[in-house]
Amino acid sequence: MKAASFEYCRAASVAEVCALLATHGESAKLLAGGQSLVPMMAMRLVRPGWLVDINEIAVLKFVAVEKDVARTGACTRQCVVERDEALAARVPLLRQALKWVGHIQTRNRGTVGGSLAHADPCAELPLVAQVLGARMLLRSAKGARTLEAEKFFSGPMATSARPDECLEEIHWPAWSWRRTGSAFTEISVRHGDFAMVSAAAQVAIDGDGRCVRAAFGVGGAGGTPLAFPKIAARLVGTRLDDAAVSDAAHAAAAETQPGSDLHASAEYRRHLAGVLAARALREARERARSL
Ligand SMILES: Cc1cc2nc3c(=O)[nH]c(=O)nc-3n(C[C@H](O)[C@H](O)[C@H](O)COP(=O)(O)OP(=O)(O)OC[C@H]3O[C@@H](n4cnc5c(N)ncnc54)[C@H](O)[C@@H]3O)c2cc1C
Structure with a gap:
């Protein structure tokens, strides 16, 4: 399919972008890399009246x-x-x-x-x-x-x-602790596809290996990407041993409300959320320990 017809404008400045958006409101869409917008226009999932190209700014x-x-x-x-x-x-x-x-x-x-x-x-x-x-x-x-x-x-x-x-x-x-480690992991049908479920983690440890700060979250397990700051805070003061990491990851998974689709059931996504969050936290911990 081809996109429905639209007006195109290549904006030269952010001020021009703002003026065009103020004039055309919801009927205007910004065009950046076009990697999501253009396919959606071709499938007629979106039909902007105005396309404001921001690539030259x-x-x-x-x-x-x-x-x-x-x-x-x-x-x-x-x-x-x-x-x-x-x-x-x-x-x-x-x-x-x-x-x-x-x-x-x-x-x-x-x-x-x-x-x-x-x-x-x-x-x-x-x-x-x-x-x-x-x-x-x-x-x-x-x-x-x-x-x-x-x-x-x-x-x-x-x-x-x-x-x-x-x-x-x-x-x-940017975290300032010298011993800060992070990791990202995901499961998808093929590498490069959108993730079924993904997980990201970052931890900082002190000279004794005790956690001074932790953050982690999962994608694909709810309507937005999810972070779990309260659960991550419980890791502070621990040595991030496997049991503590696993408890945190599974507590987080229990809070997710994923949907089911052709790729995975809600139950499988919740299972993946726990497994991947634990994996990301362990990888982040190992990177921090190696510093
Ligand atoms: C084959 C393929 C595989 C892909 N796989 C993945 C993947 O695994 N993971 C992943 O995350 N993405 C994936 N993508 C999407 C890709 O990452 C896109 O680059 C990204 O989603 C959109 O960035 P874009 O610059 O292309 O934005 P565009 O497509 O130009 O715009 C996307 C939306 O953002 C709006 N927008 C753009 N810039 C701004 C701005 N500055 N202010 C306000 N609104 C703005 C647009 O109006 C539009 O609504 C894939 C794309 C393709 C084609």
């Missing part, structure tokens, strides 16, 4: 690694983020997750902001954002505001961004 494409945070412009290609060594050193979970996102070809076009705005509950980058507590900088003609990932993802393929807002930057917290 240089200020939306950058990686900046600062003391406690790494910032990425929303239109930064996934392959650029994946290859950035300074970013991988400070927020390694991003590179670990990106290896699972689609294929080299889709990562060459797909953007970080496009993946977050698309908000597929099985997508890897939204899970990383949720686990790390990333902050989204949204801009409209009325001004800018920042939303925590927890408030940004509002449901399956839905965010709290208003139709007149453009995702401008993403702020990824």
Whole structure:
């Protein structure tokens, strides 16, 4: 099928994007890498009246690694983020997750902001954002505001961004403990497919091997990616032994409410959530111990 007809505009600045969104509202869609939007238009699942291309806006494409945070412009290609060594050193979970996102070809076009705005509950980058507590900088003609990932993802393929807002930057917290380890894992039918269920974890340990901070979550087991800060907090002070990790992972799985579809039943997804969360936590722990 071909997309329904639409008007196309290549915006030259964020101000122009905001003005176009203010004028056309819900009938306008931003075009970033087009890896999700274009197939959806071709299948006529979405029919924007206006397509606002943000690919030529240089200020939306950058990686900046600062003391406690790494910032990425929303239109930064996934392959650029994946290859950035300074970013991988400070927020390694991003590179670990990106290896699972689609294929080299889709990562060459797909953007970080496009993946977050698309908000597929099985997508890897939204899970990383949720686990790390990333902050989204949204801009409209009325001004800018920042939303925590927890408030940004509002449901399956839905965010709290208003139709007149453009995702401008993403702020990824960088942990300062020297012995910080992270890991990402998932189960999908084939590598490069969307995950059935995925899990991400990050832990920091002190010189004695005791956990000083832990964060973990699962994707594909609910309407949004899920993080479990209260359960993760129970790991603080432990040595992250297998029993503690397994208890935390299974407590988290019990809180999930996955759906059933052609790929997996709800029961199987919940089982995977526990298994994968434990696996990600153990891998993160081993990386932290090796430092
Ligand atoms: C074969 C294939 C396999 C894939 N496998 C995976 C996978 O395993 N995991 C995964 O996560 N993804 C996968 N994807 C999707 C891919 O990661 C996309 O790149 C991503 O979902 C969307 O990014 P994009 O830049 O292409 O956005 P687009 O497709 O251009 O846009 C997606 C949506 O986000 C909106 N949007 C884009 N940028 C902004 C912005 N700055 N502000 C506000 N709204 C914005 C658009 O209007 C649109 O609604 C796959 C895609 C393909 C084609």
